[in-house]
Amino acid sequence: MGANPNDMSCKELVELVTEYLEGALSPADQRRFELHMSKCEGCKLYIDQIRLTIKAAGQLTEDSINPAVKDELLAAFRDWKKR
Amino acid sequence: MMDEIGGCAGKVWRHLEEHRDSTLEEMTKAPKLKESVAWMALGCLAREDISLVLTFRDQAVSIRNIPLSVADQLRDTLQSPQQALDPGSTTPSSESRSTKASRSIYSGSTEELDLIAALRSGDELAFTQLVGTYQNRLLRTARTYVNSEAVAEEVVQETWLGVLKGLESFEGRCSLKTWIFQILINRARTRGKREGRMIPFSVMFDPQTDPGAPAVDPSLFNDNGPESLGGWISPPRDWGKSPEQALLSQESRALVQAAIDALRSSQKQVITLHDVQGWTSREVCDILGISEANQRVLLHRARSKVRQALDQYYAYE
Numbered sequence: 001m002g003a004n005p006n007d008m009s010c011k012e013l014v015e016l017v018t019e020y021l022e023g024a025l026s027p028a029d030q031r032r033f034e035l036h037m038s039k040c041e042g043c044k045l046y047i048d049q050i051r052l053t054i055k056a057a058g059q060l061t062e063d064s065i066n067p068a069v070k071d072e073l074l075a076a077f078r079d080w081k082k083r
Numbered sequence: 084m085m086d087e088i089g090g091c092a093g094k095v096w097r098h099l100e101e102h103r104d105s106t107l108e109e110m111t112k113a114p115k116l117k118e119s120v121a122w123m124a125l126g127c128l129a130r131e132d133i134s135l136v137l138t139f140r141d142q143a144v145s146i147r148n149i150p151l152s153v154a155d156q157l158r159d160t161l162q163s164p165q166q167a168l169d170p171g172s173t174t175p176s177s178e179s180r181s182t183k184a185s186r187s188i189y190s191g192s193t194e195e196l197d198l199i200a201a202l203r204s205g206d207e208l209a210f211t212q213l214v215g216t217y218q219n220r221l222l223r224t225a226r227t228y229v230n231s232e233a234v235a236e237e238v239v240q241e242t243w244l245g246v247l248k249g250l251e252s253f254e255g256r257c258s259l260k261t262w263i264f265q266i267l268i269n270r271a272r273t274r275g276k277r278e279g280r281m282i283p284f285s286v287m288f289d290p291q292t293d294p295g296a297p298a299v300d301p302s303l304f305n306d307n308g309p310e311s312l313g314g315w316i317s318p319p320r321d322w323g324k325s326p327e328q329a330l331l332s333q334e335s336r337a338l339v340q341a342a343i344d345a346l347r348s349s350q351k352q353v354i355t356l357h358d359v360q361g362w363t364s365r366e367v368c369d370i371l372g373i374s375e376a377n378q379r380v381l382l383h384r385a386r387s388k389v390r391q392a393l394d395q396y397y398a399y400e
Contacts, residue, residue: 009313011304015297018383022364024375042318049319049326053390056330056339057358065218069236073214073243074207080247081205 008036013043017050195259202250214243217260220360221267226344227351228271229278238274242267257369264370275348298387322397329397342392346385353378354385 008016008029013036019025020033037043094116111117201209221242225235245266253262305311323329330339343351343359352371356362357378362370368378 009304010315010318011297011299011301011313014299014387015383018379018386022379022382024379042315045319045321049322049390049394050386052322052326052330053339053386053393054358055327056335056393057343057354057389058361059331060223060336060340060343060359065215069218069240070211070214072240074211076244076247077205077207077210 006032008032010036010040010043013037013040014046017047020047021050021054196255199250199253199255199259213259217263221263223355223359224264224267224352225271227348227355228268228275234274234278235271238267238271241270245270261366261370268370298384319394320398322393326397330393335393335396338392338396339389342389343385345392346388350381350385350388353381354389357382358386 013033016025016029016033020030025033037047198209198213202213218239221239222232222235225238225242226232229235229238242263246263249262249266253259257265303316305314305316329335343354346354353367356367356370357364364375364378367373368375371378373381
């Protein structure tokens with residue numbers, strides 16, 4: 001990237017990705033971030049990969065429960081009801 | 084008459100925004116409203132899909148506006164429909180609002196109040212659904228505090244017993260979800276400490292925990308400049324033709340899970356609640372007792388490391 005001291009470097013950008021995605025950057029930094037991103041393929045790809053990482057993490061929640069545990073809990077609920 | 088009620092609804096809303104907890108008496112006194120009109124104004128607000136919690140206890144009526152975190156969540160959903168599609172998200176979506184208590188429940192919703200009433204009356208289906216909604220999320224969260232699956236299961240079991248014990252006295256000051264997770268986290272922390280495997284959250288900014296230390300390996304970047312200072316030495320590589328598809332595979336789930344398991348517990352807790360289970364940042368901060376800034380640092384480190392694990396596996400030269 002350019003030599004302008006105000007420009008954001010790749011090294012700086014990768015450390016600000018979460019703040020950027022969470023909308024926590026100052027307006028000035030957000031402008032510097034977006035300006036850099038618009039010109040740098042490597043950083044664009046990096047941000048895409050962070051987005052994919054977040055998505056992959058979001059797909060971890062599974063839905064099946066051990067039936068034995070469920071029965072045990074239901075029994076506890078019935079006991080509780082009797083009190 | 085409708086105009087009058089509408090105007091009062093505005094006053095009541097403003098009052099509730101200023102005083103998140105309010106009794107009916109305070110609510111009629113400050114904005115100077117007749118009780119009957121105040122009730123109609125509340126009814127009017129409720130029709131606008133604004134959730135209010137009315138608690139009847141010993142003849143006193145208290146009125147509570149929904150927690151800010153929930154309001155944020157609602158606003159996020161309205162602004163980005165994408166989020167409602169996130170499978171890990173607990174954001175209320177139209178689907179979850181119509182299927183009662185099946186996926187997500189939020190404080191102050193009629194669904195949640197109905198659910199609490201059903202649980203208190205001993206409704207087994209309601210309890211089974213509640214367990215269905217949270218069991219695996221609780222287990223996953225417990226695992227970030229203790230080192231074995233067996234201990235995590237015990238902690239979750241104790242949590243449910245704690246929930247049953249506290250159900251009668253649950254006041255709805257936070258959402259049911261937050262309350263259940265608070266019980267879990269308290270127990271998991273105690274257990275983790277007893278096992279001597281847990282470092283208190285406050286001192287968890289490790290050697291690499293120095294908040295100023297970079298999360299991404301600095302050797303990836305050029306340090307002689309000035310032209311290319313801080314630029315990639317070798318830029319990130321592609322993750323194949325259809326990385327989204329690849330990331331859905333069983334293999335990459337295992338990879339992501341392993342990468343999360345390998346994180347320090349503070350980072351593990353934050354990424355598990357925020358990215359895996361779709362909690363909002365504010366909810367994560369509230370339940371873990373950390374600042375938004377700390378939360379972001381931990382989340383950033385965690386994401387950077389998980390990305391790196393995926394990168395080592397998927398990157399094509």
